[in-house]
Amino acid sequence: MIRIEQLHKKFGKNKVLKGVDLTISKKGVFAILGPNGSGKTTLIKALLGMVIPDSGSLSVGDISIKKDWKYRDQIDYLPQIANFPANLTVKELISMIKDLRNRPGEDKKLITVFKLEPFLTKKLSNLSGGTKQKVNLVLTLMFDSPIIILDEPTTGLDPIALIHLKKIIKEEKSKGKIILITSHIMSFVEEMADEIVFLLEGKVYFKGTIEALKTETKESNFEHAIANLLTHEDA
Amino acid sequence: MYLNKYFILAIMLFLNSLMVSQTIEVCNTCKLNSLKEAISIAKAGDTIVVKKGTYKEFNIIVDKPLTIKGENYPVIDGGDQGEILRVVSDNVTIDGLFIINVGTSYTSDHAAIRVVRSENFLIQNVVLEKLFFGIYIEKSSNGKIYHNKIIGDAQDEYNSGNGIQLWYSKNVIVEQNIVQKVRDGIYLEFSDNILINENISTNNLRYGLHFMFSNDDLYTNNTFENNGAGVAVMFSKRIKMIHNTFKKNWGTAAFGLLLKEINDAEIKDNVFEENTVAINIEGSNRVHYSNNNFISNGYAIKVLGACYTNVFEKNNFLYNSFDISYNSKINDNVFQHNYWSSYTGYDLDKDGVGDVPYRPVKLFSYIVNQTPETIILMRSLFIDIIDFSEKVSPVFTPDNLLDMSPQIERY
Amino acid sequence: MLKILKYSFFDLIRSRWSYVYLLFYLLLGSVLLFLNNDLSKAVITLMNVIIILVPLIGTIFGVMYYYNSKEFTELLLAQPIKRSSIFIGQYLGVALSLSMSLTIGLGIPFALYGLFQSNEIWDFVLLLVTGAFLTLIFTALAFNIALYNENKIKGFSYSILLWLFLAVIYDGLFLMSLIAFHSYPLDSFSIGATMFNPIDLSRILILLKLDISALLGYTGAVFQKFFGTGFGLLISIIALSFWVVIPVLNIYRKSNKKDF
Numbered sequence: 001m002i003r004i005e006q007l008h009k010k011f012g013k014n015k016v017l018k019g020v021d022l023t024i025s026k027k028g029v030f031a032i033l034g035p036n037g038s039g040k041t042t043l044i045k046a047l048l049g050m051v052i053p054d055s056g057s058l059s060v061g062d063i064s065i066k067k068d069w070k071y072r073d074q075i076d077y078l079p080q081i082a083n084f085p086a087n088l089t090v091k092e093l094i095s096m097i098k099d100l101r102n103r104p105g106e107d108k109k110l111i112t113v114f115k116l117e118p119f120l121t122k123k124l125s126n127l128s129g130g131t132k133q134k135v136n137l138v139l140t141l142m143f144d145s146p147i148i149i150l151d152e153p154t155t156g157l158d159p160i161a162l163i164h165l166k167k168i169i170k171e172e173k174s175k176g177k178i179i180l181i182t183s184h185i186m187s188f189v190e191e192m193a194d195e196i197v198f199l200l201e202g203k204v205y206f207k208g209t210i211e212a213l214k215t216e217t218k219e220s221n222f223e224h225a226i227a228n229l230l231t232h233e234d235a
Numbered sequence: 236m237y238l239n240k241y242f243i244l245a246i247m248l249f250l251n252s253l254m255v256s257q258t259i260e261v262c263n264t265c266k267l268n269s270l271k272e273a274i275s276i277a278k279a280g281d282t283i284v285v286k287k288g289t290y291k292e293f294n295i296i297v298d299k300p301l302t303i304k305g306e307n308y309p310v311i312d313g314g315d316q317g318e319i320l321r322v323v324s325d326n327v328t329i330d331g332l333f334i335i336n337v338g339t340s341y342t343s344d345h346a347a348i349r350v351v352r353s354e355n356f357l358i359q360n361v362v363l364e365k366l367f368f369g370i371y372i373e374k375s376s377n378g379k380i381y382h383n384k385i386i387g388d389a390q391d392e393y394n395s396g397n398g399i400q401l402w403y404s405k406n407v408i409v410e411q412n413i414v415q416k417v418r419d420g421i422y423l424e425f426s427d428n429i430l431i432n433e434n435i436s437t438n439n440l441r442y443g444l445h446f447m448f449s450n451d452d453l454y455t456n457n458t459f460e461n462n463g464a465g466v467a468v469m470f471s472k473r474i475k476m477i478h479n480t481f482k483k484n485w486g487t488a489a490f491g492l493l494l495k496e497i498n499d500a501e502i503k504d505n506v507f508e509e510n511t512v513a514i515n516i517e518g519s520n521r522v523h524y525s526n527n528n529f530i531s532n533g534y535a536i537k538v539l540g541a542c543y544t545n546v547f548e549k550n551n552f553l554y555n556s557f558d559i560s561y562n563s564k565i566n567d568n569v570f571q572h573n574y575w576s577s578y579t580g581y582d583l584d585k586d587g588v589g590d591v592p593y594r595p596v597k598l599f600s601y602i603v604n605q606t607p608e609t610i611i612l613m614r615s616l617f618i619d620i621i622d623f624s625e626k627v628s629p630v631f632t633p634d635n636l637l638d639m640s641p642q643i644e645r646y
Numbered sequence: 647m648l649k650i651l652k653y654s655f656f657d658l659i660r661s662r663w664s665y666v667y668l669l670f671y672l673l674l675g676s677v678l679l680f681l682n683n684d685l686s687k688a689v690i691t692l693m694n695v696i697i698i699l700v701p702l703i704g705t706i707f708g709v710m711y712y713y714n715s716k717e718f719t720e721l722l723l724a725q726p727i728k729r730s731s732i733f734i735g736q737y738l739g740v741a742l743s744l745s746m747s748l749t750i751g752l753g754i755p756f757a758l759y760g761l762f763q764s765n766e767i768w769d770f771v772l773l774l775v776t777g778a779f780l781t782l783i784f785t786a787l788a789f790n791i792a793l794y795n796e797n798k799i800k801g802f803s804y805s806i807l808l809w810l811f812l813a814v815i816y817d818g819l820f821l822m823s824l825i826a827f828h829s830y831p832l833d834s835f836s837i838g839a840t841m842f843n844p845i846d847l848s849r850i851l852i853l854l855k856l857d858i859s860a861l862l863g864y865t866g867a868v869f870q871k872f873f874g875t876g877f878g879l880l881i882s883i884i885a886l887s888f889w890v891v892i893p894v895l896n897i898y899r900k901s902n903k904k905d906f
Contacts, residue, residue, distance in 0.1 A: 002656060009905075011905070045905070045906065048723065048724045049723070049729075050720065050723045050724065050905065050906040051905040051906065052904075052905055053905060069727065069729065070726055071726075072724065072725060072726040072727075073726035075724070077724035079717065079720050079721055079724065084717070084718055084721070085653075085657045085715060085718050086714075087657050087658075087660040087661050088657060088659075096653055097725070099727055100649055100653075100722070101725055101726060102648075139721075169722060193727050214813060329819075347845065446866075447676070469712070485858075485859060485862045486862055486863075487862070487863060487864065487870070489862075489863070509859050510859060511859050511860065511862050511863040512863060531856075531859065532859050532860075533857065533859035533860025533861070533862070533863050534860065534863070553686075554686055554687070554690060554856070556856070556857040556859065556860035557860065575686070576686075576687050597860070602821070602825070605825070605828065606824050606825050606828040606830070606832075607864050607866070608824050608832040608833055608835075608836045608864070608866070608869075609821060609824050609836075610860065610861060610863075610864055611836045611837070611840060611846075611850070611853075611869075612817055612820060612821055612824075613849075613853055613857055614693075614697075614852065614856075614857070615817040615851055616697075616698050616813050616814050616817070617814050617815075617817035617818045617821065617848060618817065619694075620814070641834060
């Protein structure tokens with residue numbers, strides 16, 4: 001369970017989050033959407049403790065995250081840009097993350113799924129962007145944590161990998177996890193998300209299912225519905 | 236008959252002095268138990284043997300040619316009363332005595348052994364302790380001070396005396412003595428043609444060796460270590476200083492060798508190691524410095540005041556903080572064929588001589604002369620930079636002070 | 647923290663730059679020794695080189711490592727690891743691998759030359775201790791600069807400026823103020839001013855070893871006490887330790903407050 005209350009954050013003079021209230025108590029896939037600069041990444045980073053909020057409270061599983069880093073053990077996070085220590089091999093990186101988290105991981109299965117075997121002994125600096133993203137996915141998804149946060153998971157993936165990713169997300173959902181996703185690919189969001197959290201101007205502008213969104217905006221197409229939210233704002 | 240009588244007496248006296256020279260024994264339990272008494276009954280040319288024991292005597296005057304010889308180092312204890320032994324006759328030998336407790340005085344220079352206006356003296360194997368002055372040679376010549384050990388316990392300069400002092404004396408040899416913890420280890424005033432060889436003078440309050448107004452002297456193979464201020468040679472001419480070691484003379488006014496108003500001297504084959512200033516030169520001319528080793532000194536050579544036509548050649552300057560320090564812009568001295576460990580030039584023609592001249596005076600040494608606290612900035616990159624710019628175009632240091640032939644290999 | 651340290655360390659000792667650094671010192675040590683054929687001279691030259699070069703390399707390496715591993719740091723930040731552990735661990739990784747390069751790079755040629763049979767062994771140990779101190783200090787300062795500056799170019803510029811300031815400009819100002827006020831008693835001031843510059847502090851350590859004869863020629867009582875007894879050595883080492891501890895504490899403080 002994630003509970004966010006009156007979260008404020010500004011970077012210099014730029015107020016990014018202006019009182020976000022968000023409670024996610026049930027399992028499912030939640031897509032965090034919003035225009036550029038609406039505060040999606042900041043919100044996720046605040047949840048991960050990477051950004052320290054100016055005010056407001058954040059709790060994960062009923063524990064306030066302030067000053068306690070152990071809650072992160074419940075979260076698997078896929079960062080947006082995958083860049084790893086250049087001198088490590090894929091294999092070493094995977095075992096290192098396992099070592100750091102002090103947990104076993106199901107990396108074997110994921111490596112097979114994403115066909116990473118030939119790259120295991122290669123240095124990370126020699127990998128292509130797509131392959132790196134696959135490694136990134138393995139690192140994130142190999143642990144069995146109740147909350148998964150994926151920041152732009154589809155970047156650089158080929159169609160086959162994308163199909164596998166979707167399958168994995170569905171599997172994880174069925175295990176009863178909370179999965180937060182940000183993405184610019186609307187079809188991906190429409191296919192995967194149970195609920196939409198739409199951020200605008202540093203606040204939660206809309207939260208609900210895709211159906212509810214369509215009804216509210218009186219649009220039958222999801223992409224148009226999102227666009228509608230934005231034009232409403234402009235009007 | 237009358238004449239005959241005198242003639243016989245003369246012959247007898249002659250024979251007596253020549254052949255019947257007696258040996259007189261002195262010991263604590265003998266009938267003769269004092270050195271004074273023995274001297275009074277001895278005849279010229281006699282030998283007085285002093286047996287092991289302690290003799291509380293002072294103001295002993297040796298007024299005839301005698302040999303006074305100690306057996307197993309008898310102790311002559313002056314009881315801090317004043318002078319102990321005074322030689323006023325020629326041809327006196329003093330050998331193997333252990334003399335202690337010379338009286339300290341602020342008005343007269345009491346000595347353990349004083350030789351006055353005498354010739355052909357020999358003082359050897361004597362050990363002196365708890366002394367004021369040690370061996371004091373006054374207006375005496377042609378003597379030898381050999382293999383003595385003088386151990387003082389001087390605390391302050393004003394109430395301590397010198398180990399071996401020569402005053403208006405000529406042709407004396409001072410050899411293989413050990414002098415420690417007195418004011419000046421060896422002091423020469425108005426004494427010419429003196430040879431000082433193989434002495435070890437250490438831990439003295441002031442100077443290990445000190446010359447004043449003395450000419451044509453030679454000192455060789457001596458070691459001067461950890462003295463208040465090393466060796467001082469002042470107002471003297473034609474002194475030769477060869478093969479001595481000057482070591483660890485540390486302190487604010489300390490140096491290995493101080494030259495003040497010295498002309499025509501020769502300084503050769505000496506080793507100067509870890510002194511605050513190896514050689515401090517003031518107003519000295521025509522001095523020839525060659526084949527010396529300057530190792531890890533604060534300053535190897537510090538020149539103050541006018542010094543003309545000195546020559547420094549074939550010396551090794553190794554790891555000194557400053558090689559040469561000058562306080563003026565004028566240079567009339569020659570530096571050539573020296574080895575400088577801080578030389579960074581090259582030798583493309585492989586003749587063993589660096590192709591670029593070496594400039595031993597650094598701007599920083601000039602700055603330290605002006606503002607001593609700046610010494611804390613030694614070895615700073617900033618200092619290296621300003622030193623370099625001074626090297627390229629000298630402004631504060633003598634621009635003709637160069638070693639045109641710096642050696643690539645040390646001697 | 648130890649795990650982060652371990653990984654940063656292994657990451658670094660396999661990087662090209664560590665080898666360049668190591669080779670540089672190997673080369674420097676060998677050239678100085680075998681061309682000069684004089685151990686004392688080589689140690690003296692090295693000391694002069696080290697107090698300038700080690701800070702430069704420490705700062706540049708520190709800043710570079712921080713910016714290059716930024717994304718990886720973010721990956722680590724999302725892991726259940728204490729924040730300060732990540733940064734202190736990375737810092738120690740950099741500082742230790744640099745110190746190791748220094749020790750090995752200089753150690754090999756000197757050991758081959760027969761250092762252990764010579765009197766210069768203590769000078770050499772002092773050299774390495776100074777080098778290690780400077781690496782620890784300047785890497786920490788570099789991490790501080792990087793933590794305060796998101797902009798890589800800015801971070802690099804500031805760290806170069808810092809080095810330039812401490813290595814050259816500071817001493818220039820120091821010298822000028824000594825000359826300007828030379829009629830006042832300045833020894834306490836000059837010792838005090840030294841404490842505020844880690845390069846000067848290391849220089850003092852080296853002076854105490856190499857130039858003690860010259861230092862004792864100065865008449866001031868404070869200098870006499872500082873240089874003539876173990877006092878100077880003690881104070882310098884304590885001050886250097888402060889120079890390590892304070893920046894590291896600030897890494898700890900800043901890293902707990904910073905947004906990523």
